[in-house]
Amino acid sequence: MSKIEWQLPQNEDRHFDRMIHHNSKLHAFVDGESLCGKYGISPNYYETTDVTEEEIMKNKELACKKCLSKLNVV
Known part of the structure; x- marks a missing residue:
C-alpha cells in the first residue's frame, strides 16, 4: 500500500466561503483518494498536514470513522 496522508477534505462547492468546512474530520488519503471513497485530493495543489x-x-x-475502519482501527 502507498503512503497514507492524513488530510482535511477540500470543499469545492462555490456556495461556501471556506475551503475547509469547520466540522471536517481528517481523512486518510492514498494516491489522492480517501479510503472512505468520499473525497479526492491533489496533494501537490493543496497544503498538506503534518x-x-x-x-x-x-x-x-x-x-473519519470510515477511513479508520478501512485501516481496521475502529
Whole structure:
C-alpha cells in the first residue's frame, strides 16, 4: 500500500466561503483518494498536514470513522 496522508477534505462547492468546512474530520488519503471513497485530493495543489498516524491513534475522534475502519482501527 502507498503512503497514507492524513488530510482535511477540500470543499469545492462555490456556495461556501471556506475551503475547509469547520466540522471536517481528517481523512486518510492514498494516491489522492480517501479510503472512505468520499473525497479526492491533489496533494501537490493543496497544503498538506503534518498529522502522524500516532496522533490519529491517540485522538481517533479527529478522524473519519470510515477511513479508520478501512485501516481496521475502529
